[in-house]
Amino acid sequence: MTTKYTSIEDLLACDRFHTDEKHPHIVVDSRRCAACTSRPCLTSCPAHLYTQDLQDGSLHFDHLGCLECGTCRFVCAVMGKQGIIQWSYPKRTSGVQYRYG
Ligand code: SF4
Ligand code: SF4
Structure with missing residues (x-):
């Protein structure tokens, strides 16, 4: 079976998420972000x-x-901003599940 997609939104809509809502795997420092202009x-x-x-x-x-x-x-x-103070993959069984590649 061949599936045709017309946009990136179509591809993203195929994904499934099991997000750990209480434990963000990415944390940003709002004070550093406030000073970030770019x-x-x-x-x-x-x-x-x-x-x-x-x-x-x-x-x-x-x-x-x-x-x-x-x-x-x-x-x-790369931009030297350091606003992201934590970046990790979600724990097992959480996160995105890609479909169709
Ligand atoms: S890891 Fe990718 S999708 Fe997730 S917040 Fe960062 S840029 Fe966005
Ligand atoms: S680039 Fe980094 S420091 Fe700047 S606003 Fe985004 S997360 Fe914050």
């Missing part, structure tokens, strides 16, 4: 989990829906 995480997370409050400009992060790609960890570190 904020590459906003545009590099494929799941759009980093957002910016339009009113006060504060950074928000939600680990639910994380694809565990590591991009945010990489861009934050």
Whole structure:
């Protein structure tokens, strides 16, 4: 059987999540993020989990829906920001389950 997808949203919709809501596997330091002006995480997370409050400009992060790609960890570190103070894979049986590759 061949399945055709038209967008990345179609592919992401195939994934399943068993997220540990009480124990985030990624933790950001809001004070460091407040001082970060470039904020590459906003545009590099494929799941759009980093957002910016339009009113006060504060950074928000939600680990639910994380694809565990590591991009945010990489861009934050490469830019020397150090706002991500914890990045680990979710514990066994938690996290994303990829389907169709
Ligand atoms: S690991 Fe990937 S999907 Fe998860 S928050 Fe970071 S950039 Fe987004
Ligand atoms: S790049 Fe790092 S320090 Fe800057 S806003 Fe994103 S998580 Fe925070």
